[in-house]
Amino acid sequence: MSAPSHPATDGPPAGDRAPDDSSRTFRLDVAVIEVAAVAVTFVMMLHITANALLRSFADRPMPNTLEIVQYWYLPIVAFLGFVAAQHRGQHIAADLLFERLPEAARRPVLAVVLAACCALAAGFAWFGWQEALHAYEIRKTAGVSDLPAWPTYFLVPLAFAGLTAQFAAAAVRAAVRPVAEHAAADPDEAAVLRELSAAENKEARS
Template sequence: MTTIAEQKVPSGPVRAGTSLLMIAGIIAMIAMMLHICADVLSRRLLGTPIVGTLEYVTYFYMVAVVFLPLGRVQEERGHVIVEVISQLMPPKVSLWVDRGAQLFTLAYVAFIGWWGWQETVRSFTRNEVVTVIQTDFPLWPTRLLVPLGLAAMCLVILAQLAESFRSGFRLPPPDPAAH
């Protein structure tokens, strides 16, 4: 039996997919940082901003930065977990609370991902665009990043739940020194 800290992260295609999405999120973060820095320098040195910075940041960079790394964050169990009450429970009960929370999260994230897919399809059929410098950019590609990132998170949760049931995964006992 393993503890949360010792639990293996999903390997194979799930891990490769979340790694690629994380790298894409990192690239988007770097591009956003460089774009904003260039905009600030342009304002200070040339007295004029870079046209379209707000639109690029809002519609392109931020969507990638927020949604693409979700699978990797789930792998590392980096989301907020409130354990105020579960710390007082016996380890077996705490294990089932953790599994229940993962199942609830899976259902919630899958619903949001499904809804995001519906919005992507609607954006594509409406030919929804944002105009930057007299050029229309379609919004559906960035709308697609929402269900993509959420699907990766769902796959990781499924892999973690499968590992939990397969290996008899249990939570570590509470640390008496922490009280």
């Protein structure tokens, strides 16, 4: 997802946070998602390493390693990461135009963009749900193997439903709260933007 960086994460707006507060507001559900993603990544690393060692030294690779990585590990890590990244405001964003908007225009622009992201995520969730049901009906497997692949198809509607809720809440907040001077969610990025703005103001006065 690409949208202006914004105070749209689950917590106070970026302008209300201390510059060095990189942890954001703690939430148990997001912490569980992040821990699960890290755990799956670690298991995937061990699995791939064991497969490479067994294939190289014992000529007995672990069966269906490629399919397990492609249809299980990677989707879990990716879709859990989508939700966690949105909570932390760490999706890729382009702020060049947004930062140049007049203060009065920032709130409606941010709300409209977030509402559009919400609608897009809802569409992906609906389409993903239909595809997941179809995969379940045909008991979809991973490639030409017998490894079941249909369960991970349900990650798509679940992840995008979570994103839909996050974007909807962020759009409401953007509509009712003043937008901070710098809308960057990342503290380091916000600090850089403040320094650039201060330098520009100083240059304009001189």
